Amino acid sequence: xxxxxxxxxxxxxxxxxxxxxxxxxxxxxxxxxxxxxxxxxxxxxxxxxxxxxxxxxxxxxxxxxxxxxxxxxxxxxxxxxxxxxxxxxxxxxxxxxxxxxxxxxxxxxxxxxxxxxxxxxxxxxxxxxxxxxxxxxxxxxxxxxxxxxxxxxxxxxxxxxxxxxxxxxxxxxxxxxxxxxxxxxxxxxxxxxxxxxxxxxxxxxxxxxxxxxxxxxxxxxxxxxxxxxxxxxxxxxxxxxxxxxxxxxxxxxxxxxxxxxxxxxxxxxxxxx
Amino acid sequence: xxxxxxxxxxxxxxxxxxxxxxxxxxxxxxxxxxxxxxxxxxxxxxxxxxxxxxxxxxxxxxxxxxxxxxxxxxxxxxxxxxxxxxxxxxxxxxxxxxxxxxxxxxxxxxxxxxxxxxx
Numbered sequence: 243x244x245x246x247x248x249x250x251x252x253x254x255x256x257x258x259x260x261x262x263x264x265x266x267x268x269x270x271x272x273x274x275x276x277x278x279x280x281x282x283x284x285x286x287x288x289x290x291x292x293x294x295x296x297x298x299x300x301x302x303x304x305x306x307x308x309x310x311x312x313x314x315x316x317x318x319x320x321x322x323x324x325x326x327x328x329x330x331x332x333x334x335x336x337x338x339x340x341x342x343x344x345x346x347x348x349x350x351x352x353x354x355x356x357x358x359x360x361x362x363x364x365x366x367x368x369x370x371x372x373x374x375x376x377x378x379x380x381x382x383x384x385x386x387x388x389x390x391x392x393x394x395x396x397x398x399x400x401x402x403x404x405x406x407x408x409x410x411x412x413x414x415x416x417x418x419x420x421x422x423x424x425x426x427x428x429x430x431x432x433x434x435x436x437x438x439x440x441x442x443x444x445x446x447x448x449x450x451x452x453x454x455x456x457x458x459x460x461x462x463x464x465x466x467x468x469x470x471x472x473x474x475x476x477x478x479x480x481x482x483x484x485x486x487x488x489x490x491x492x493x494x495x496x497x498x499x500x501x502x503x504x505x506x507x508x509x510x511x512x513x514x515x
Numbered sequence: 516x517x518x519x520x521x522x523x524x525x526x527x528x529x530x531x532x533x534x535x536x537x538x539x540x541x542x543x544x545x546x547x548x549x550x551x552x553x554x555x556x557x558x559x560x561x562x563x564x565x566x567x568x569x570x571x572x573x574x575x576x577x578x579x580x581x582x583x584x585x586x587x588x589x590x591x592x593x594x595x596x597x598x599x600x601x602x603x604x605x606x607x608x609x610x611x612x613x614x615x616x617x618x619x620x621x622x623x624x625x626x627x628x629x630x631x632x633x634x
Contacts, residue, residue: 272542272626275532281546281554281620284524364517395517398553398620420600424553427602459586459602459612 285399288367292374292402297498299379302489303387304482305401305501307425308409309418310391313435313469315343317409317478318386320469322350324479329383329486334373336365336390343388353377364395367402384486393418397425404499405485411436412446419454427458430502431465431481438468462502518558521620522566528622529572538627541575545624549582549617550599556581571627584617 280286296303306314315335322331333354335343344356355373357365370387377385387403389396408429410418413436419426426432432455440446452464465481467474489499529541548556556579567573586597588604589612595605599617603610 272628273536273538274624274626275536276624277528277532277622279528279622281521281525281528281622284527362517362520364520366520394553398517398521423600423602424551427551454600456610457601457603459610459614461611 282399285367288371289400289402292367292370293404293498295371295374295379296385296402296404297493299382300490300493301379301382301385302405302486303385303401303403304405304407304485305387305389305396305403306407306409307389307393307396307429308391308411308435309393309414312391312409312411312414314388314391314409315346316469317433317435317467318347318388319350320472320475321386321479321482322347322352324475325384325482326350326352330381332377332382332385334365334370334377334385334387336369336388338362338390353382359390363390363392364399365389365401366399370401384482393422393425397422397428400501403501404489405430406501407431407433409433409435410451412439412443415445416447416451417454419451419458423458426455427460428502429455429460429462430485431462433478434464434466436468436470437466437473438470460502518554519562519566521554522559522562525563525622526566526570526572529567529575529625530570532625533571533627536627538629539571540630541572541625541627543578543624543626544572544575544622545578545580547580547582547619547621547623549619550584551614551618552620554620580623582616582619585615586612587615588612 308314318333325331331352333347333352335347335354335356336359337343338359341356344354347354355376357369357373365387387401406428408425410432412434434451448466455462455464465474465477467478469475492499529544533541548554559579560577563577567575584597584599585594586602586604587594588607588609590609591604591607593604593606594615597603602612602614604612
């Protein structure tokens with residue numbers, strides 16, 4: 243993909259440049275340039291850079307996204323508890339304010355870098371780049387990036403991660419994937435958390451939640467987890483380990499793993515730097 | 516909220532373009548945005564003047580073309596219109612589809628000029 247040979251012209255945008263198309267005309271005296279470049283290309287370049295950093299040291303990286311309070315940190319605590327002896331885990335925490343989450347992670351004996359974004363509602367690839375330089379990547383097998391609690395903005399920014407996980411907690415309701423399609427479409431795995439509340443909150447329909455994810459043309463598995471009762475926790479841990487093995491196999495072939503945002507869409511629409 | 520970040524990225528691209536073309540004013544900017552990009556065109560329009568203030572792109576006319584959500588069905592091969600939260604095939608109803616339009620976030624077209632100051 244490049245900006246010169248026209249290979250970034252797609253079925254979706256070609257008509258704009260056709261004779262008589264909206265972009266063919268030029269105002270008098272002005273110079274017109276057709277760009278067809280992804281608006282976030284600067285972020286995407288930084289994300290690719292991060293990914294190659296991570297791949298060099300074979301650090302499998304998961305971007306964990308959800309609304310605030312869906313249980314991202316609790317899931318990480320349980321994950322560290324279960325896998326911490328077998329794998330070297332590190333965490334990058336994104337929050338608007340406070341070091342609270344990083345302190346919870348550090349209390350488990352795992353390095354945690356806190357990024358406080360101030361008013362920014364998401365992490366971007368540049369913030370992750372800075373955080374990566376504060377971590378000893380040689381000593382990390384699995385890196386979790388706990389994104390800012392937000393179901394809207396984090397979905398638009400590639401960080402250089404290998405897998406996206408989106409959580410949906412039972413109290414939020416089963417139709418969240420339909421309401422926030424961008425972030426659930428980007429998920430390699432959807433985790434329904436706080437399932438211990440299902441008997442109390444009788445109106446959450448697990449089948450509906452799964453159907454809403456499928457309606458986004460996303461074949462990601464939907465797993466049910468309660469960190470409180472530990473029900474379903476093993477399914478999550480199995481997925482992480484399987485994904486790690488898949489990632490390492492990719493690295494050994496000299497390839498990398500990209501997160502779920504449909505590869506055809508990304509390839510078709512994003513122009514290379 | 517993140518529309519402002521996107522606008523900053525856009526203005527950076529516009530400044531680079533203007534420099535490369537030795538232009539000192541950008542007249543017109545056209546973006547192609549799909550509903551599944553996660554960017555709200557209306558908010559982008561509001562954020563643009565803030566991000567562009569004091570740059571070559573300050574007074575540019577911003578046009579946003581919203582691309583339709585369309586899918587290609589992996590089962591029956593049909594191409595059809597879809598909605599953001601129902602990306603299923605309109606022909607056969609299968610959800611095994613591939614998005615062919617609707618997640619774009621593209622800078623499509625720029626018109627720029629070099630204005631000489633009157634002495």
